[in-house]
Amino acid sequence: MDKFSQLNLIGSSPSFLQVLKQIQKIATVDVSAYVVGETGTGKELAVRAIHYLGARRDKPFVPVNCGALPETLIESELFGHERGAFTDAKNASRGLIAEADGGTLFLDEVDSLGLKAQAALLRFLQDRTYRRVGGSTQRQADVRIIAASNVQLEKLAESRLFRRDLLYRLNILTLRVPPLRERGEDAQELAHVFLDRLRHQYRMPDKHLHPDALAYIARHDWPGNVRELENMIHREFLMSDDQFVRLGQGEHHPVAAIEACSSESGTGSGNVEYKIAKAQAIAHFEQHYVRELLVRTNGNLSRAAQLAGQDRSAFGKLVRKHGLSYDNSN
Ligand SMILES: Nc1ncnc2c1ncn2[C@@H]1O[C@H](COP(=O)(O)OP(=O)(O)OP(=O)(O)O)[C@@H](O)[C@H]1O
Numbered sequence: 001m002d003k004f005s006q007l008n009l010i011g012s013s014p015s016f017l018q019v020l021k022q023i024q025k026i027a028t029v030d031v032s033a034y035v036v037g038e039t040g041t042g043k044e045l046a047v048r049a050i051h052y053l054g055a056r057r058d059k060p061f062v063p064v065n066c067g068a069l070p071e072t073l074i075e076s077e078l079f080g081h082e083r084g085a086f087t088d089a090k091n092a093s094r095g096l097i098a099e100a101d102g103g104t105l106f107l108d109e110v111d112s113l114g115l116k117a118q119a120a121l122l123r124f125l126q127d128r129t130y131r132r133v134g135g136s137t138q139r140q141a142d143v144r145i146i147a148a149s150n151v152q153l154e155k156l157a158e159s160r161l162f163r164r165d166l167l168y169r170l171n172i173l174t175l176r177v178p179p180l181r182e183r184g185e186d187a188q189e190l191a192h193v194f195l196d197r198l199r200h201q202y203r204m205p206d207k208h209l210h211p212d213a214l215a216y217i218a219r220h221d222w223p224g225n226v227r228e229l230e231n232m233i234h235r236e237f238l239m240s241d242d243q244f245v246r247l248g249q250g251e252h253h254p255v256a257a258i259e260a261c262s263s264e265s266g267t268g269s270g271n272v273e274y275k276i277a278k279a280q281a282i283a284h285f286e287q288h289y290v291r292e293l294l295v296r297t298n299g300n301l302s303r304a305a306q307l308a309g310q311d312r313s314a315f316g317k318l319v320r321k322h323g324l325s326y327d328n329s330n
């Protein structure tokens with residue numbers, strides 16, 4: 001399937017071929033879609049493929065990582081704001097929905113949207129109209145929404161952290177990207193492709209996978225999926241002293257998997273100011289921590305506060321800060 005390798009989607013296991021078939025189908029129908037899969041499985045690549053194989057391919061593809069934006073900013077990022085809408089709003093901004101007009105807006109980590117932003121998004125999905133923050137003019141945009149997350153939205157909906165009506169709007173079509181360990185020999189195939197790319201990139205044609213590396217690839221569980229494999233090969237390629245790339249011997253990076261899993265968390269990337277990166281990292285941590293506890297306790301605020309070792313009202317504040325909801329009866 002040549003067009004898929006042009007889109008960088010490598011793999012030929014039966015479960016991956018099924019994914020490619022679904023991508024092809026989803027690309028031909030112009031409705032909202034939802035992509036779910038573990039971290040590093042290739043969700044973003046899949047969403048890009050859906051856009052570039054579809055009728056909107058010549059219009060913008062606008063990705064936004066909902067998890068990297070503080071709750072207070074996400075609405076104005078998506079829908080724009082009028083001048084003076086809040087303290088820092090010195091100029092009006094049109095927002096990403098307007099930027100994506102005619103094309104696709106990719107909402108990555110959609111599970112991190114707070115309830116207020118969820119309500120605004122639902123309104124947009126219902127009639128394609130929206131208002132800028134602080135504005136009263138109704139605006140329209142023709143945007144296809146594709147969302148992705150690595151947690152099951154269904155589970156969040158059960159705990160009332162994700163609106164069910166929004167879930168039903170988003171998941172008209174659902175694509176599940178399988179973890180690498182369920183993809184047969186794809187890992188070996190990917191390893192060869194990544195190594196080829198590195199040989200070209202660094203002009204070191206005589207580096208090859210050590211025979212033991214192939215056995216390691218087959219044996220390893222790949223919790224960080226394709227990203228973990230790609231990062232590991234990259235690192236060992238650069239670090240090896242002879243013509244062989246060895247894997248799984250741990251001498252270059254014992255925490256490889258952890259690093260690979262966290263390398264694209266959207267924070268600490270070094271190209272934003274320290275203060276902003278730190279605020280983002282804290283917001284990201286708080287939101288995930290609080291949500292995780294609410295899911296575990298089925299939305300029971302008292303129980304969640306107890307597990308966090310905080311008093312109920314302080315924890316409640318944190319929950320509201322991130323626009324999450326909880327069961328008011330306890
Ligand atoms: N089938 C594939 N063929 C080639 N490269 C792939 C494939 N799947 C994923 N990759 C590569 O693996 C890395 C991770 O992919 P991607 O960012 O799409 O994953 P993700 O599911 O969005 O991860 P996360 O949930 O952590 O955001 C990228 O560098 C991507 O190019």
Ligand SMILES: [Mg+2]
Pocket residue numbers: 043044108
């Ligand atoms: Mg991603």
